[in-house]
Amino acid sequence: DIQMTQSPSSLSAFVGDRVTITCRASQSIGNFLNWYQQRPGKAPNLLIYGASSLQSGVPSRFSGTGSGADFTLTISSLQPEDFATYYCQQTYSIPRTFGQGTKVEI
Amino acid sequence: DVQLVESEGGLAQPGGSLRVSCAASGFTFSSYWMHWVRQAPGQGLVWVSYLNFDGGTTTYADSVKGRFTISRDNAKSMLYLQMNNLRAEDTAVYYCARANQRSGGAFDIWGQGTMVTVSA
Numbered sequence: 035d036i037q038m039t040q041s042p043s044s045l046s047a048f049v050g051d052r053v054t055i056t057c058r059a060s061q062s063i064g065n066f067l068n069w070y071q072q073r074p075g076k077a078p079n080l081l082i083y084g085a086s087s088l089q090s091g092v093p094s095r096f097s098g099t100g101s102g103a104d105f106t107l108t109i110s111s112l113q114p115e116d117f118a119t120y121y122c123q124q125t126y127s128i129p130r131t132f133g134q135g136t137k138v139e140i
Numbered sequence: 141d142v143q144l145v146e147s148e149g150g151l152a153q154p155g156g157s158l159r160v161s162c163a164a165s166g167f168t169f170s171s172y173w174m175h176w177v178r179q180a181p182g183q184g185l186v187w188v189s190y191l192n193f194d195g196g197t198t199t200y201a202d203s204v205k206g207r208f209t210i211s212r213d214n215a216k217s218m219l220y221l222q223m224n225n226l227r228a229e230d231t232a233v234y235y236c237a238r239a240n241q242r243s244g245g246a247f248d249i250w251g252q253g254t255m256v257t258v259s260a
Binding site for chain 2: 065066068070072077078079080083084087089121123125128129130131132133134135
């Protein structure tokens with residue numbers, strides 16, 4: 035199974051800050067890397083697919099980069115509604131493993 | 141609207157059984173692989189199982205293999221997860237999710253989640 039490791043596990047930031055979350059796969063996964071946002075009590079929501087493609091309806095302040103085994107999610111200017119937990123996921127192989135999550139707090 | 145709506149979960153005793161279902165609408169259900177993902181209280185997302193377009197191919201996480209069965213009824217646009225021999229560690233919110241092959245298999249539509257509690 036491919037292991038996904040996110041860092042940091044949590045972070046504190048202010049509205050307007052630039053925030054970066056990293057995700058590392060235990061082997062190369064090409065660009066089969068997705069990012070999800072999950073607010074408390076809600077289902078996850080797809081933000082980025084294919085490492086860098088913005089899902090329809092997602093604000094442009096979210097962006098993703100990377101390929102192979104190292105990936106990054108960036109929020110260019112943190113908004114109040116962005117305080118949530120973020121997960122990376124690989125869809126290179128089954129099982130479709132997730133990172134452990136990064137909680138973004140005020 | 142494109143959506144997935146899950147049935148109510150429930151309470152089961154250790155060793156018991158429970159079936160959760162997921163109703164799809166607004167899209168051609170038979171054209172998509174479908175997955176189940178779970179989330180224990182306060183924990184992260186864990187992939188559970190998937191099946192392909194016609195249900196002919198299924199795969200399970202090691203933690204549920206031999207106990208859970210995923211299935212689908214394309215005529216009814218329904219996805220199911222039959223859970224047998226339940227354990228306390230199966231307690232979680234269970235989500236159904238659609239995998240979009242045009243997005244590299246990303247899970248672009250999720251159900252609202254259903255809580256399954258295993259306790260004596």
